[in-house]
Amino acid sequence: MTGHVGGDNRFDGEAENVVQARDIHGDVHFHAPESPNPPPKQVPPPSRFFTNNERQLAEIGEFLRPGTDSGPPRLVVVQGLPGSGKSETAYRWVSEHGDDYPDGAFYTRLTAGKDEPGLISEALHQFLLAIGYKTAELPAGLDARSNLFRSWSSGKKVVVVIDDAITAAQVMPLRPGEGHSAVLVTEARSLSSLRVRAGAEFVPLDPLEVDAARLLVSRIVGNTRNLSDEAEQVDRLIELCDGQTIALCVAASELAGSPDRPVSRLVRELSKEGQRLRRLSRDEGLSVKAVFNTAVARLDDEARQLYAAFGQHPGAGEVALAALAAAVEHDEDDVREVLDRLVSAHLIREVAEDRYFAYGLVREHARELGEPAVRDRFTEFYVRRALAAGHAVRPNRGWLEKLWPEFRSEPLDVDEARAWLATERANLRAVAKDLHEAGAEQLCQLAVALWPFQEQGKHVDDMDVINGHAAEVAGHRGLTFAAGLAVIQRGFAFQARGESDKAAGLFAEGEEKARAISRDDLAATAVESLGISLRNQGDRHGACTALERNLEMAERLADPRRLALARMHLGSVADAQRGERLLDQALAEFTSEPYNAAKTRMWRGRRRTEQERYDDAKTDLDAALEYMTAHGHHFDRAQVLVGLGDNALAAGDVETAQEHFRDAAAICRARGFAELGEQVRVRLDQSSKDS
Known part of the structure; x- marks a missing residue:
């Protein structure tokens, strides 16, 4: 490891794992997945028509030959003009040397010429899922995901293929940890800085002889x-x-x-x-x-029309049969037959069942042949399906109906909805970008519909960018209600990242917009979100003030579920006796909502600790911990452990308290819960002094 940490919290240099913290007591742990998968085999097989480049394959093998000692991953960049066979060369090399990397072969295709937010973070997300981590186990931030992947791969033998990289900054977070691993990158733009930053070797592909x-x-x-x-x-x-x-x-x-x-x-x-x-x-x-x-x-009219449609697709080239059929207004079975002809002509690739990919050059060429109406139909398809899928994920949320009374959702199975949203995330980001550039109100609808899926899956970058764009469009169009909701929704992205100050600012902005149009329901949501943010920062007094207001607003709105939530949140910060009464009332309303019931018991346990009812408190907290652990709610689990630690410390059991605090600290380090982690650190320091 070489480098320097400056006074401005900037790290200059190279290191396998970097943890930023004021003080660290004990070891830093990155936990393996609870249910590991078999070694991933993500790299596509090479084409059966692969020809030549034997010299380049030999050079790659020489550069990537494992050494006798463990060290940083060896890295080779394959260079060449578009269409020179860079990707196929990489696939061929891995197919011939895959046995040298028994712990996994990872693959990601980047979008040449693009640098969308979250692209690298999403690639790491897919790597970690392939390893066996569950979505709920994964940290939200790019740095945390990169650290987790490096930690998991340290000491292992893996190969990573990165297709169409345009900057060194895209490559660096995707490298595995020290061991006997290899990274093979195909270059879309110059990556010369990787020679210094990662000791890369470069293998150019010349035109075929x-x-x-x-x-x-x-x-x-x-x-x-x-x-x-x-x-x-x-x-x-x-x-x-x-x-x-x-x-x-x-x-x-x-x-x-x-x-x-x-x-x-x-x-x-x-x-x-x-x-x-x-x-x-x-x-x-x-x-x-x-x-x-x-x-x-030489294509027939049907094939030419479909080829041109690839040029009008808003995404990076991968498109589903259903979307193509909607764009060209033909039956799916007929479109599938035409797609088979395009695949046979080597103009597109079928990358999965009923999903097709066109390279960037093909899309650019096809774009000259297409009609804008086709792009409009693509957008209409994605927006319509996204609204239906988002509504299916949380059908009782109500904001779509309040903002757009004419909204009618198509019936969609919730599992099908989640699967479709997960598959089409990249295309939906592209559609959102188009709608933002056009200033279209549909973007505001899309932001509202997608938020429950994004928040539950912790797709933080999607939540941030799409809601930021939606707030801007809504503001320009004078849609203050939609702008306020988008601002509040965006605040939860910063909340998930641990940037509570920014989140609080957005929640306050959301309330201002709600007040401007006299919408108490939206204002209450903003106030409640602000109170939660202040509570998570440790500002109990400020949170109590905000959540008291939220309860008063909920009582005026007379919505039973909103009132139960308001009581739970205020009970989480109110004085001990009043807090317990509020939490008892909330718990009675959450008989059909086990997650909110577990949260309520967690807060009730903490209020009972303050009343020195340590056994009753532990009963509540143990029940909450069991639920949060079983369902992978890591932030909530850490909060419960803090409560158990506080309860044990108040009861005089310092050793048990420190054990709970250490467990909570480990979760916070692994998941990037910075603010809660600082609160745990303070408790550990104080308990050590008291012992």
């Missing part, structure tokens, strides 16, 4: 035609393609799809004045345009 290019073309054409009589024209075609793999693949697919047409015809089309230089130039976006044009010109 003539013999290799001939072999590639013949493999793709297969037995559809005999090329031996047209060898001279095939060589001319290879020359026109400059030996670029993707151009040769598309050209060979065209030959295979039109076996009765001579190769010379394709050569003539590519040889038209100005076409080759413009279409097969070294410019990333246009380097294979001529070949794409030729291939698409």
